Amino acid sequence: MSTELLRRGERVVVASAGQERLWLIEETSQGTATYNVPVFLTWRERIDVVALESALEFVVERHEALRTAYELRDGRLLQIVCDPQAPPIEVIEAESTARVRAEAVRRGREPFDLAKGTVLRCVVWRGSPDGDALLLVVHHIAVDGWSLGPLLDDLAVAYDAALRGERPSVDGLPVQYADFAVWDRAMARTPDIQRALQERSGQLLESSGELLLDGCSGRPAVDEGGRRGRQRDFPVPPEVSARVGQLSLSLRATPFVLWFAAVQATLYRWSGRRDFLVGAVTANRSHPMLERLVGFFANTVPLRCAVDPERSFAELCRNARAEAFRSLSHQKLPFDQLTTAVNAARGTGRSALINVGFVHQAPPTGHHRWDPPAELPTGTAKFDLMVIINEVGDDLTVTIEYDTDRYSDDACDRFGRTLVELLTAAVGDPDRPLTEFLGEPPAVQGAAPAPAPRKRENAPLTEEQRRAAELFAAVLSGGGRHFGGGGSHELTADANFFVLGGHSLLAVSMLAEAERRYGVELSPRVFLADPTVAGLAQALTAAEVRRDAPAAVVDDGPRPATSAQQRFWLLDRMPWLRPAYLSPTVVELADGTDHEALRRAVDTVLARHPALRSRFTLDRKERRVQYRTDGAPAVTTITRSPNDPPEHLARTCTTPFDLAEEAPVRADILCLDDRTLLALVPHHIVVDGWSAGILLDQIATVYRQDGDLAEPVHPAAVAEPVDAHRVQAVVERLRGAPLDPPLPHDRPRGELQSTRAATVSARIGDDHLRRLRQVAVDELGCSTFVIAATLMGAALARGGGRDFLLAFPWSGRESTGAADAVGMFVNTLVVRVDLTGEPTWRELLARVRDDAQAAYRDATAPYDAVVETLHPTRDLGRPPLTPLYVTSAKEPDLPAPFVRQLAPDPLFIKYELELTAIESGDDLELELAYAPALFDEHTARGLLDAMVAAAADLSEHPDSQP
Known part of the structure; x- marks a missing residue:
């Protein structure tokens, strides 16, 4: 890395080729978490947040990549180095270890705003049974796997120093990531690199093409930023891990080569292909000055795989060693440029060069203050399938990351188990032919063609369906789901109410709207059996037209209680159950509320509704509960500054009613020093949850004096008949x-x-x-x-x-x-x-x-x-x-x-x-x-x-x- 090509202190420089690729994915797939890197640390002690803030400030100051924004100007992606400033630390009191982990996974998937330079987030959970926890989430544009080592090392040194009240004592960095980016762009324009691109693209032509494994869904892969993915771990037995090192020495091959050979053989086993490409993710830190620098240096290097199943695993390793040496010498070639060159040579448009990836890595180890870090799943995938070999000390784990739209869990399990079983057999006898390890591969010539999406015809709807669609659009738009233009023209006959965001109570609202518009009585049960536009249209057609209002009910005598009211009356006889059948609603009011005007509004509404004037008695001769609705209405009280507000409120919400003598509702306006509360407490025997909403809406309307109230309805006029x-x-x-x-x-x-x-x-x-x-x-x-x-x-x-x-x-x-x-x-x-x-x-x-x-x-x-x-x-x-x-x-x-x-x-x-x-x-x-x-x-x-x-x-x- 020639120092002659370094920048001269500029804070706005061109982005590297790798950064540009990630930025493009981020821009075309807004909100993706594909290139989030969430690192979860369980600490062995209580985290000192002040010291942590100081440590983060040092790390951000030391590594410019952690404080860089990105902006497109005149067709070029630029990185803008910002002033050092530690990211804010969110501190949360932990409830349980499982909750912390789940919350960390969720927060690890929240998107970044690269234009603002927010590429690093930090959350601390305190008080978890397993110890305090720290989540660092970094965007991949600022780090790679290698970077996590120096990042966490620097954080530990700075944290220790902050606890001592000292400045960290570390050597300065000779270059920053922006220096590498300038050098990287300059090198990409050199004749040597251009010639290497042409030469390498020609070598890859014969092996290029989509690698499909047995079990592929056949659905076309989407752009990298839009992939849904999952990871599964396959531990390698300790005795096998130990023999991997021994076999590497005997074959004069690195563990990377050994694993590369095993991955090739497994891919052959499940694809039937003998010649194909695999993308190795490499560190690409070719100069000692980059050793301790945080930044995105990683590159994807296509490796040619040639598997002869009649040969031994040892021979496959020797071939893999030669290919790795040839290929890794090309790791400076930008992957996007190499893809473009291969596509140009093939005469094709933009298509993926690699759809299976491979990485061999040694994740950072633990520290005296925290356990080994865990990189949390993001729910995404970078390739159709990616094999990750994690080597931590003597422990080996195979992680398979896969696109869930292309491969099932079963396909992943088969692949992971085959890989571990193959390596187990190979380290025992590497000279056996591969066929004895693998058996017959499937004949996977290609995946089944993707089914064409069904295109629904928007028109023509029948007249009844058009009315139903208008109801859908009106209610769902009011509930927050909006439709373009006139709304209903976008809905097809089979559009489902719940798929569009509806719920049961909203369905009742919609049927009430149908009644108001068309004067028809509709049954929610019938609608829910077929909750589509067509289903609603059929219900509209079949409904009985009743354009007259319900007949008025005169309070001229006792009426039989409903089945539910009979039950609630009986339960009210049991003292231990009585508080459970009150339905209190407690609401806080805006500052400046006129208490007297509010009292008048509440009294007005409580007096209007016959149900709230009910009195219940038992007709012993008929052995049946009955009720009248001609009792006196409840009167609202105003309580100003009670001695014990919580106790007063609890008493208001839990004191039972005498259902035979009292109005089955009470209301109390509680005036406190800092706020006003309204406690509205009816007995469940006269209200349900829907009723509570009506009461609040009407109280607000009367208080604001900005609307008319619907005529009160006697419950007996609209009671649903039971059907034994x-x-x-x-x-x-x-x-x-x-x-x-x-x-x-x-x-x-x-x-x-x-x-x-x-x-x-x-x-x-x-x-x-x-x-x-x-x-x-x-x-x-x-x-x-x-x-x-x-x-x-x-x-x-x-x-x-x-x-x-x-x-x-x-x-x-x-x-x-x-x-x-x-x-x-x-x-x-x-x-x-x-x-x-x-x-x-x-x-x-x-x-x-x-x-x-x-x-x-x-x-x-x-x-x-x-x-x-x-x-x-x-x-x-x-x-x-x-x-x-x-x-x-x-x-x-x-x-x-x-x-x-x-x-x-x-x-x-x-x-x-x-x-x-x-x-x-x-x-x-x-x-x-x-x-x-x-x-x-x-x-x-x-x-x-x-x-x-x-x-x-x-x-x-x-x-x-x-």
């Missing part, structure tokens, strides 16, 4: 499922059910969620609810059970006018999650989806009648039929003046475990409420972690078994 004939269908669907499945209880149940609750929550990582939705939603048409139920069942199955019943709520708002009614319309349905027979993830999702649709069809079957048939001898220590509950929800969008919703404290639940899947934008959070009387927090956390792990496994291996 559906009970038998439900019973048959659920028959045989265990009513008391094995759960990870830390304590036995008491004689009376405990309803006090606590919660834990976790977020599904972006990459896993994206792939999970692709499989579950896009391919199988499953809703978020179905996904949540599947994950819960799969996590519980790790405790031994294989068949679970999960209760879930159904809105029951199918009658005309029900969308605007305040009342208790919810019925409890049951979905079965059956893992018997070892289904794959896809099969399990389909089972749960189909069972949920059957539950929707039978939604008018009274839950109590189902319970009475299946579980007549239930005791008071547990919920009837099942201790498990699951639902999905959207993050609430509160109207002004409300600013946020608060979780009630204390919290109560009706089941032993309740899972809620909460969607917020593109995020999905799982919240698990549990009974502390039965479960310790770490048990609940472990169950939730198992659900997150199940989501990851489903997303990565949808055809494997849970």
Whole structure:
């Protein structure tokens, strides 16, 4: 590396050829994590964040590549060296080792903004049971595998010095990466390099072409930045590792050559090709001045492979040694330029020269302050298939990274096992012919052609389908999913509501919108059985037209309570269950809220709705609960600066009602020194979750004085009739499922059910969620609810059970006018999650989806009648039929003046475990409420972690078994 070609202190210089290739991939595949390098360190002591910040500042100052931005000017990619500044350190209190690892994987996949020079991120987790942890995420444009050694060494030296309050004592670097880039570009223009490119491209012509292995899907490979990938590790037995070194010495070959030969033979075994190319990723640090420098020097060098199966492994090693010597002498040739030269010689356009990669590396070892670093998976692949040999001391591990769109897990497993088995046999007897190791290869002449994507015709839709498409577009656009132009013209007849981002409550909104627009009464059960544009169109056509408003109901006497209200009244007789059947909503209000105006608004709304004026009594002669709606309405209280605000709020949210004498709702405006809260606490006997949203919207409207309220609807006018004939269908669907499945209880149940609750929550990582939705939603048409139920069942199955019943709520708002009614319309349905027979993830999702649709069809079957048939001898220590509950929800969008919703404290639940899947934008959070009387927090956390792990496994291996 001639010093005459070095820059002269400039801070804006041309990027290297390797950097340009990575930058192009980043630009054409925005948001990719393909070239993220996430390094995870488990420390053996508590991390001193101040010392770490000082150490990072030193490392960034020492290595310019870690503070370089990239900009395209006049068709040239330039690197701009920025001033030294340590990256901000995010410090997180750890909850568990598994959570830390999962969160580190997620953060390791977040994209970089190369234009801003943000190529290095740092996160610290403190307090993990296994010790503090550090995640360094660097973009590959600034580092290669070799760089991790000097980077971590410099970090350790600087950290030790910072703890002593000293400046690190290290030798200065003779050059920086920008110097190498200037030299690299200058060398690429020399006649010698140009001649070498032409010569080498001619040598590679005969062997070039796509290398396809047995099991290739046949789908065409995508650009490097867009590949979805996975990694699998195959440990090499210690006795084999030891003999690899001995065989290398006896054959006078490096371990790289030995592994290169083994990889060639394995590729022959699974492709049937004798002549092909493999891309070796090399360090390309040809000068001592580059030894300790952080930067991207790596290059891909095509190696010609020629396998004669009749010859021995030892002979293959000798041939591989000669080829490695020839090829590695060309490692200065920029890979992109070599690809261009080969394509030009072949007369083809832009096509890949290499689709199988190989790297032999010695990752950095541990340090006296941390364990050996782990490079986390990014969920991407750089080649169709890449073989990585990791050599750490005497330990050898084969890692296979592969494009999941091209190769299955099984194909990867076959390849990895064959490679390790081949090497095991070869080190025992290297003079045996390869055929004795490998057997007959498959006849893989080429992959099957990729199926052409099905092009759906957008038109013509029928008139009914056009109306249905307009409803889809109107509701989904309002929910955050937008359609171009007029919206409906982009939707085909088979467009699926859930694939487009819909959910059950949004479906009810859409059917209410259909009622308002067209005066038709639609059943959500019918729609959910076929949630497509065509399905909705058919439902619109078949629906009974009812253009008149529901008949007014006069408060002229007692009315029979619904089946659900009968049950809630009975449960209210049991003191230990009473708090669980209150439905408190606590919201914080904006600064400057007029308390008196708010009180008037709340009183106005509470007095309007007949359900909130209900009084319940037992008709002993008929042995049936009845109610009247002519009672006095509730009156809102204003409490200013109570002595103990949390205790006051808890009392407001948990004090039972006298359902015979009191209005079944209370409201309290709590005026604190720093904020105002509204506690709205109805009994579940008169409201459901949908009703709570109506009440908040109407209170806000009256307070703001900016709109009219819909006419109040009496719940009796829109009550859903029960259908006892559906009970038998439900019973048959659920028959045989265990009513008391094995759960990870830390304590036995008491004689009376405990309803006090606590919660834990976790977020599904972006990459896993994206792939999970692709499989579950896009391919199988499953809703978020179905996904949540599947994950819960799969996590519980790790405790031994294989068949679970999960209760879930159904809105029951199918009658005309029900969308605007305040009342208790919810019925409890049951979905079965059956893992018997070892289904794959896809099969399990389909089972749960189909069972949920059957539950929707039978939604008018009274839950109590189902319970009475299946579980007549239930005791008071547990919920009837099942201790498990699951639902999905959207993050609430509160109207002004409300600013946020608060979780009630204390919290109560009706089941032993309740899972809620909460969607917020593109995020999905799982919240698990549990009974502390039965479960310790770490048990609940472990169950939730198992659900997150199940989501990851489903997303990565949808055809494997849970």
